[in-house]
Amino acid sequence: MWWKNATVYQIYPPSFKDSNGDGIGDIPGIHSQLDYIQSLGVDAIWLCPIYDSPQHDMGYDVSNYEGVYPPYGTIEDVEKLIEACHTRGLRIILDLVVNHTSIEHAWFQESRLSISSAKRDWYIWRPPRYDQDGKRHLPNNWRSCFGGSVWAWDEATGEYYLHLFTPQQPDLNWENEETRNAIYASAMEFWLRKGIDGFRVDVANAYSKDLSFPDAPVTDPQQEWQYASHLFCNGPRSHEYLREMGRILKKYNAMTVGELPLTPDIEQVLSYVSAKEGQLDMVFQFDMVHLGTGPDLKYQTVPRNWTLPELKERVRATQRLMDGTTDGWSTAFLENHDQARCVSRWGCESTPELWAQSAKMLAILVASLSGTLFIYQGQEIGMVNAPASWGMDEYKDVESKDYYEFVRSTSHDDPVALAAAKTALQHLARDHARMPMQWDGTPHAGFTTPNATPWMRAHDNYSVLNVKRQTLDGQSVLSFWKRVIAIRKEYPDVFAQGVFCHTNADDKLFIIEKEGDGRKLVVVLNFTPSEQEMDLGAKLGDQSKLLLSNAGESVHLLQPYEGRVYLV
Template sequence: MWWKNATVYQIYPASFKDSNGDGIGDIPGIHSQLDYIQSLGVDAIWLCPIYDSPQHDMGYDVSNYEAIYPPYGTVEDVEKLIAACHARGLRILMDLVVNHTSDEHAWFQESRSSLSSPKRDWYIWRPPRLDAAGQRRPPNNWRSCFGGSAWAWDEATGEYYLHLFAAQQPDLNWENPATRAAIYAAALEFWLRKGIDGFRVDTANTYSKHTSFPDAPVSNPAHEYQYASPLFCNGPRIHDYLREMAAILKKYNAMTVGELPLTPNPADVLAYVSAQESQLDMVFQFDIVELGTGPDMRYHTTPRNWTLPDLKARVQATQALMDGTTDGWSTAFLENHDQGRSISRWGCETTPSLWSASAKLLCILVTTLSGTLFLYQGQEIGMVNAPLSWDIDTEYKDVESKNYYAFVRASSSSSSSSSALAAAKSALQHLARDHARLPMQWDGTPHAGFTVPDATPWMRAHDNHPDINVKRQTLDAHSVLSFWKKMLSIRKAYPDVFARGVFAHVDPEDERLFMFEKRGEGRRVLVVLNFRDEVQEVRLEGLLGGRYELLVSNNVEIGEGEGMSMHVLQPYEARVYLV
């Protein structure tokens, strides 16, 4: 199983590299940077959706699984990319988006054409219900993940269709065997036959809904539509569907990693990733990346409202499946296309030295955890969130960000509007998906080298790109980029303690230091992380025992193996000892 000691590099195609000067990243642009990707020491790449799409949700609204979004390139471009990856020993994964399609997909166009359409039952349609005044209402009170009702009215046929996300993303009806067969043929086997090595499975636990579609409990009486995720996640037939899909993937020896939101119970996670269950090879657990988000609405929160013990508990939750007592497997990650940048959330951006130290500390944290490691583009050079000064209306592009900001604007009274919008902007600047989608920072030229200087990029490059970029860091042996390469090499050299080791806390309630052990085959490592921007004292003698070596530190002022103070950690200092 190659993926158990692997690092996967995630690519957001629109923002990675533009090869033709139209301001949008593309497949040939990715192809042109394979040497750079390989130099990192990763084993595979994962492409966010590249299928043809009207782009209401950046490609997660697929209009044709067997075609490519024209600004990204062609099917032939993808075939060339697959061949080039394999020639370099890299594997390639695609995003599998099959909870829903675009409303422009031919399947949905036929489904909505009439009540008697042969494909009517390929999507989830329901008649309206009437309120006490006889007014038409949606079939239930579910709130879409992007806000508003999860149901959209279709005037032509007089029914509502379900959309857990945007109204342009109608949910497929997985209860219909014909629908599932069409999904497997178009979205899976078409690409597997071309040599794709696996899939990241989008919203892998939402395909089975409770078909009675009951109202969600009223958790917020002030809102018409309610949080309903427990009613559409982990539904009654989800494991049957995934097992059926896995049987097809097995024929091609394809790997899967499922997105698994709203599944906090380890026993429930194990039901998806147990080798015996034959469903998914691994999943993305959301425990860490949901730290600090709002309980009802993701952005209804304040930045940095977390404690270090909170983070420790969430890290422990992601490691529990790999404690040696189960046959399950999971992942290690801090960033992806749906999250704010990890340094902005848990590190420090205020000064260059603290930015660098905290970037390397977070690198040590995630590379020493068990599971398959996922690295998001730009994370390896320490990219951070867009500044608070950027205007939400003009600079933020994501449908979720725009919908939330519009919701706050519409629902605030005139007297509270200014403060409510300021709070919303602060939360979005901390957590919005837009931050991960800023152009990759290749160099200090206009638009960060993402596209040609006279182009208009689809998103603005970060203002800090002259200081934080690949070209500059490639020339610096002490850069964040150089440190990531070093840590990936170390991780690969010690798979028994890093990728497969058993995680154990050291003082989980300590609010200054995060220390943990990883136990492998006859050896262990001790990881020591100072999450504060001030010097901390620590005594390690009792934890290290008699024989040990300093495997790595992010403190460039000291040489590894000598000159170490056993009792003092500099701000955001991190160390890994091999015992």
């Protein structure tokens, strides 16, 4: 199982590298940077959706699983990329988006032709409810993940279709065996036969719903549509469907990492990743990255609305899955295409020194955790959120725009409410991870040609924060990440496979102790911008080795945002 000790590099295709000057990243652009990716020491790359799509949700609305979005390239380009990765010893995994399709997918186009269409049951259609006055109402009060109702009206056939995300993303009906077999053939085996090494499985626990579609409890009387994720995640047939998928994947020796939102109970998580169950190889748990978000609506919060003890508890919760007593496996990550930049959330941007220190400290934190390590493009150079000075017109993501419009309409353009929404988005929006990769100091950060118009604006700091500059600096965040990945690979027994056994109760220092194969890893992290005293004597004993440090060497004093890793 190569993936247990692996480091996976996630790529967001439209923002990684543009090879032809149209302002959109593409497959040949990824191909052109494989030497750079290999130099990091990673074992695999994961590509966010590359399939043909009208791009209502940046490719997570697929119109053809067996085609490539034309601005990204062609099937042949992907085949060349697969071959080039394998030649370099890199694995390649794709995003599997099969809870829903695009409204432009041929399956949905046929499904909506009529109530008697052969593919009508391939999606989830429901008739309206009517009150005693004959007024039409939606099937239930569920709120979609992007706000508004989960139901969209289809005038031609007089019914509603279900969409957990945007109205342009109708949910497939996994209850229909014919539908499932078509998904496996078109979305999975088509690419497995071309040699890919696995999938990241989008919203893996949402395929099975409660088909009675009960109303959700009213938790916010001010809103028409109510939080309902507990009614459409972890449904009654979820495990059955994933076992079915698992049998297909096993034929190709392909790995899977499932997105598992809204599943905080560790026993429930284990039911998905227990090796004997044959479902998912590992999962993304969101305890850590959801820290500081709003309890109901993600953006109903303020920046840095978290404490270090809360972070520790969430780390401990995810690490419990790999406590040495289970056959489950998980992941370690701080960033992906759906999260803001970790330095902006948990580090410090006030000075160049503290920015670099905190970026390195966070690298130590995530790399020290058990499970398969995932890093996101730009994380290895410490990329940060968009500046607060940017206006809302720079935010391109449907989630950001929908939330801002929701606040505008519900507050009746109240400037205080809109300012709070903008502040929350500047801290947490998905847009921050989707800005162009910063390659060098040329226009548009070297992401595209100087005369092109990039689909999204490059960060203002690209002239000082970029790959080229950091490659030439042995003390850069990039150079540090390379050391971190190499050391993690050298000691798999205490890094990827170590057992998390203890942390401290301090609100300034985060001390992690892990055990594996008769050795112990002691990780100490200063989460403050000031020096902190420490006493590790009892933890380190007489025989310890300093594996990593991003700052000083004082035995009893930690520099601001310093992190150290000792092997005992």
